[in-house]
Amino acid sequence: MKFLLIAGLADSLLNFRGPLIAALQARGLQVHVAAPDLIVDHPMRRQMESLGWTVHTVSMRRTGTNPIADLRTLCALWRVMRRVRPEYMMGYTIKPVIYGSLAAWLAGVPRRFALITGLGYAFQGEGQRGRLQAFVQRLYAVALSRVEKVFFQNPDDEALFRARTILTMSTASCVVNGSGVDVSSFNFAPLPPGPPRFLLIARLLGDKGVREYVQAARRIRKMHPDVRCTLVGWIDTNPDAITQAELDAWVNEGSIQFGGRLLDVRPAIAESSVYVLPSYREGTPRTVLEAMAMGRAVITTDAPGCRETVTDGYNGFLVPVRSVDMLQQAMLKFVNDRTLAERMGRCARKVAEEKYDVHKVNAVMLQEMGIQ
Structure with missing residues (x-):
């Protein structure tokens, strides 16, 4: 057959x-x-x-x-x-x-x-x-x-x-x-020490919420310069793609650190504290499942495909689509409570094992x- x-x-x-x-x-x-x-x-x-x-x-x-x-x-x-x-x-x-x-x-x-x-x-x-x-x-x-x-x-x-x-x-x-997600390959990883480290992995498209992530990161870093916000991905041929000029400006102003396209995202997830995906719509976002399997709390949108992965307040937070203000507020919760990422991360791992294996x-x- x-x-x-x-x-x-x-x-x-x-x-x-x-x-x-x-x-x-x-x-x-x-x-x-x-x-x-x-x-x-x-x-x-x-x-x-x-x-x-x-x-x-x-x-x-x-x-x-x-x-x-x-x-x-x-x-x-x-x-x-x-x-x-x-x-x-x-x-x-x-x-x-x-x-x-x-x-x-x-x-x-x-x-x-x-x-x-x-x-x-x-x-x-x-x-x-x-x-x-x-x-x-x-x-x-x-x-x-x-x-x-x-x-x-x-x-x-x-x-x-x-x-x-x-x-x-x-x-x-x-x-x-x-x-x-292969929960045996994406193993639970302890959180890095120090201030929160936020991460977004995606094709660099407007519909992935990349611009909202960068705007929220810009605001948070002005208040808390020790917080790190990382973007991993690549510029796509899609008509909705982020331009190279936009990306260069974000990096040069210090709003984000850019990791490029990675063949293996596990080291990037291990170096993060909280995973962020402000997407407008997904099937089910694979990067969210990978981050949850590695014990990372998730901030994502109350949008199709995204909302299924997070129980608000349990393994992360749901925010409205396109809302930079609410995204910023959710990120600040992890800045203000350094124990939150670990508690929610353990819950995220449990969801990955039980639902998304x-x-x-x-x-x-x-x-x-x-x-x-």
């Missing part, structure tokens, strides 16, 4: 789906993966092949709406499926879901699934972005009508797809607890797909 998993970003297969693929292999399935830029002899491809995965590189632009380029993606995925003849197919993120589902239907793949890991740029805002939203929703509706089941990472996204009839009543759906999450997904 063959299972084809399609991604828009190659390294997400290793970083986010590795345990799921291992679970599929443990059940005797031959796993094929498809993503852009996995050329022969690429180090990432060699790593995947060393794990027993069969790798296919496909033409796919992760962002943009060029119809010719997207048609090439559809055709490339169809050719892979006609050659491999998988019994199962699943795509995640927008283009793999849309074009992977359509290609699988055209190629006659018997069992087709989709994983909605978040709604992203096209589902937020009005004007030009609103027109893009309408276009993407129509594509989603066509593609998801061709799958057997759709997995969501939070109930708000599922409800939105149902309310807007992107997902009809004839297509089954299931909510899972995000991508999960990757093996529990994957077991639910495999059961829902009928893979025993």
Whole structure:
């Protein structure tokens, strides 16, 4: 039996789906993966092949709406499926879901699934972005009508797809607890000594709340210069991306320390006291789960995908979307009470173990797909 998993970003297969693929292999399935830029002899491809995965590189632009380029993606995925003849197919993120589902239907793949890991740029805002939203929703509706089941990472996204009839009543759906986190790999780490150290790890996008984080950090550091606020991530090709000029200005003024893009975020989390993600909307934020697993209290927004990870006052605080004032107030609670981060961090670790353990999450997904 063959299972084809399609991604828009190659390294997400290793970083986010590795345990799921291992679970599929443990059940005797031959796993094929498809993503852009996995050329022969690429180090990432060699790593995947060393794990027993069969790798296919496909033409796919992760962002943009060029119809010719997207048609090439559809055709490339169809050719892979006609050659491999998988019994199962699943795509995640927008283009793999849309074009992977359509290609699988055209190629006659018997069992087709989709994983909605978040709604992203096209589902937020009005004007030009609103027109893009309408276009993407129509594509989603066509593609998801061709799958057997759709997995969501939070109930708000599922409800939105149902309310807007992107997902009809004839297509089954299931909510899972995000991508999960390997709690044995992201071990509990003691807090660093001294004043609080705040951390945000994200693609540098406006929708991730990066600007709000920097504004709150700027205010707090004026009052408490010994507090450290760190930003880890990279500038993305997304239209909502932070500019290099903005980032340089923040670093030069001393509001934040910038750690760049890290292959392993565990040292950065271990050096922090509190994890902050002021995102406007998520599927379920993986970085929050990783921080919780390592015993870090979390400040995040009362927004879809984010609110599920934090019980306000127990393992962190929830703040309104776009509210710099409330974000600042939540951060100051940890500055004013140096014992709070440790107490909430231990609660966060407990939540990660009980709710977000990757093996529990994957077991639910495999059961829902009928893979025993």
